[in-house]
Amino acid sequence: MSHVRVRFAPSPTGFLHIGGVRTALFNWLFARQQKGVFILRIEDTDQSRSTDESIHAIIEGMQWVGLDWDEGPFRQTERMDLYRSHAMQLLDKRQAYWCICTAEELEARRKDAEAKGLSPRYDGRCRNLAITKPTGEAALRFKAPQTGETVVDDLIKGKIVFDNAVLDDLIILRSNGYPTYNFSVVVDDALMQVTHVVRGDDHLTNTPRQVPIFQALGFPVPRFGHLPMILGSDKARLSKRHGATSIMAYKDMGYLPEAMVNYLVRLGWSHGDQEVFTRQDMIEKFAWKNVQTSAAVFNPDKLLWMNAEYIKTSPPNHVARALVPLLEQAGLKGEVAAVSDEWLAQLVVLVKERAKTLVEMVDWVKPYFGQAVVFEEEAARKFLTPAMAPVLQKLLARFESFPSFSKQTWEESFKKLVEEEGIKMGQLAQPVRVALTGRTASPGLFEVMDVLGRDRTLFRLRQGIERAKTGQA
């Protein structure tokens, strides 16, 4: 029973992308299911584009979505001698050679070839020069096989055959001594004993270039799996044009990480008709054969629905915990500090089926902080009219006679008054709603009163009556 070892290997050249998270997720799921190892490796061999901020963003993003790794994070820049020594091995074995073509020359030839409608491949002119000690700048190239074929049995797409004749000799060591991607991945995947290389579809054509390197180095070739891409609504590769692509942007927009993960796992993978999965569910049910072979369009509407589902069904105290930072950002730091966790959870229950994001929830929840109510002008003008004052006064008197709040008795009392006055429920409910919350839309009145408590309910009712009498705040 060979031990499964998989990895997620992002390059730190920006924020953590949604597509990257999905790739990481599928790897993670497989590792957890197989009781294997999930490795985090930072591919930062391009020093001109890699930044420490990006590394932090990757780690932060992974932590937010709860994808924990067992080994790493490794940084390729800390493993330079490994790549160099393996490159030298290939040179010694004559499976690599020095190339003294300059980057400019190469670029010019490539342009030329493209203009002529030819394949922009390296022409191999240094291949047989047998340069042993280059005097100036030189890059090391791998001698790729030129005949035969490379067959990949992809975990997702099945058998794929590549003709080796289309391969060219790729650079494995740049003239500055740094390895290139196609070489460093191979050395790392081999040395880290990665058993399954699962990555984006955009790497599919890299596979036949990498397989011969594994072989030349004498390493076993891992299994490969290529995940379909995530597209935008116009079927083009998902980019900023389609909206936020940074995973952390979704945190800021009020998404729950569980919802994000659930949405992402369904983008390209399915288990019959099931839409909602717990982590454990995903781990147990995940299978490569159920991973989609075609690209998927990212659908923000469905993600939003998923988030709403999680807001409604997650434990209220869990949602409350996620909500607190957003509340504080909204300027309610003092108010939040003054209330208990239990009350906050109660608040979540009050509004949870109305808010699709935590950002929306912040807005729904605002009226319940503080003693006094803040009226929405239009709402107050419409419902807190002088004509309403006497009825509200009567309601207040009845409520005041109760020593404590009870949903049932207060509601009965309310209905009785409506009946006696010969008015409709709505005629009294709306003014009371505005008095209590300042707005025309809110959860059920008696749930609102429950959250507010007897004192504040009475206080706000009086405040509403004042406003109704005077027509002023």
Place this chain on the structure above:
RNA sequence: GUCCCCAUCGUCUAGCCUGGCCUAGGACGCCGGCCUUUCAAGCCGGCAACACGGGUUCGAAUCCCGUUGGGGACACCA
């Protein structure tokens, strides 16, 4: 240009491997209704797809070939 991948409702997908159970199922969104003190939520119903053309077969969404369309790759980026 060359090579590779892909193709079921607008979108995510089930079904395809192991042809008949498919007058193609579910979900998001949309539309209509119910419920209702507001706003939601919930419930019920509706619209909507096998890219096209050839085969194979008694029978094809399912297997084969081609066409078309989409995507990706061809760097001293990853």
